Amino acid sequence: MSQNEDDTTNVPDEDGLPEPEGASEIIDTEYETGQDNITPSIGPFSLDIHNPVFVVSGLVVVAFVIITLAFQDAMGPALGAMRAYLTSTFDWFFLMAGNIFVIVCLGILISPLGKIRIGGADATPDYTYLGWFSMLFAAGMGIGLMFFGVLEPAYYFATPWGDQPLGRETGIVDGALMDPATVEAARKLAMAATIYHWGLHPWAIYAVVALSLALFAYNKGLPLTVRSIFYPIFGERIWGWPGHVIDILAVFATLFGLATSLGFGAQQASAGIGFVFGIEGINDTATFSVILIVIITGLALISVLRGLDGGVKLLSQINMGLAVVLLSFVILVGPTWVLVSQFFGNLGAYFSEIVPLSNPIGREDDGYRQGWTAFYWAWWISWSPFVGMFIARVSRGRSVREFITCVLLIPTIVSAIWMTAFGGTAIDQLINQVTESAVFGFVIDTYVPELSLFGMLSELPFAAITSVVGIVLVIIFFVTSSDSGSLVIDTITAGGKINAPVSQRVFWVIFEGLVAAALLIGGGLVALQAASVSTGLPFAIVLLLACYALVKGLLSEPR
């Protein structure tokens, strides 16, 4: 019961504002979720959108597509150069920021702050462990594991381009296998360097964003949008332009990141289809990829209309099941005992090499550190608003300790298992067949990265079936990304409202597909990938501030 009987409006009743579920420290602000929203009607569709955020990000997206299409010859090289400049000049900054995120997460994990529960002291989880973990994994990196699981370990093991991790010796030089000791050292380092890119660091970036968003929404009562994290720093000014800029950047990173991935994913899936069914030159024109984008967008649309539980959650669980089947197949049919015996060795190598690999200064392996690590870190950071927001949305009711364990430690172990199975099998093929192996052909001889997975599978039994499973996995991962991405963009552009009209989500799904298709036809995908990676630098600074706000926010919670 409210103490104020005549209060039936939406004006926050400060004295009577209850805590969510059990003790939590609600932030006392006059701002009301959606107060800056406008509700125009376009034909039969009514909208509920945040004024500057929706309008500015919508216009920027349209303008960017037009400019990129109109000046593709100039935009591509310009953005490519910007990406190279950022990753080579600020590599130390990205590496250092990555280390800080890991340290902050591990610090919170072992500190008494770990006892705080998202959604108040007595909150109960919205989702089971399986449903929750499937969703956060599918959103976080599912697709990347498909693309890089074979490519990256095989590449580091045998790269002839001098960009091997820490500048050490590779296992294959000029098409010849080195002596067993060198091969073993190169294999271990290749695995360690790969797990480093898919382990604690990326998940720490996601965890910082996700935990901050969840804390400020579910415990502090602020709108579920990126700007809310910065309330402890900017105070009430966060509802003005500083907040608009942060939210617009987040939309920009999410939409372009998604559209780019959708484009590349369509190319990978169509390359896979061409490989399996022996269709030559399938990727010579964009036609087949555009057809795939239409199919993926159509599936995403169905998923969107089925909602969070009936769409994303269901697809994530189907995907998790399929991924486990594929993983088990590779482990059982591949060199089983080699993989099992290597797993702990790979984890050990990861932990013993993590210090030299993550050291930001005084290194000579520019090709690896700048070309791979700094690029990955910028990429993960630019994806973090999307993944972080999605994880935040489904994580209510978990304690901070449970959250960090499940968002940081368990995914790291799962990534290590995945990389050991796929990368370990690929390296085993390289060691046994050297230049005769399909993996050597696609990764070293002629660099066709999108075929590396299918190359590895082609040397195992039932290749036709497993390759089709691989293609289906790639496609469903993209459907879930497209769906959850639209959910996130819609929430940010609706000022944190999660009950905005569905037509807005439909608009974003279709728009993502259109942007991807237009860019694929216009050839601007590479430029756009460079652009979305470039948002990594400003966001890295934003995220460092978020670490401070997160710790401050956690400290103010009752324990």
Next chain:
Amino acid sequence: MYRKIIFPVDLTHIDQLTRALQTATDLARHYGAELCFVGVTSAAPGAAARNPQEYQTRLQTFADEQGAAHGLETSCKACVSHDPSIDTDKTLLSAITELGGDLVIMQTHVPNMLDYVWSGHGGTIAAHSDVSVFLVR
């Protein structure tokens, strides 16, 4: 004739519910029925409330006021949904069954072209509920 009338309510748009609310209170008084207000909210902060507990408090206040103003027996139920944009209808339908309502009265919009492919909350509830539904345009 009716013992319990369910009235789905959107706390952010109370000003637009006038006609439906009038219909509901009149019918409730006529049949001596209980009027039960049902709202769907999310755990994340929204325009109506910053958390489900605050939402429940506001809904209760609203129900009490209506009860006092019209001399009716009122009650309320706040349902928490993971994804209210999509799941509102499903949540309302199960709340109607769970609460044992025998008439639903709700405000809806005048149908337009979109309703041929994608009907509003009122249309969906009317199409799927076991009990009588009174849609007020």
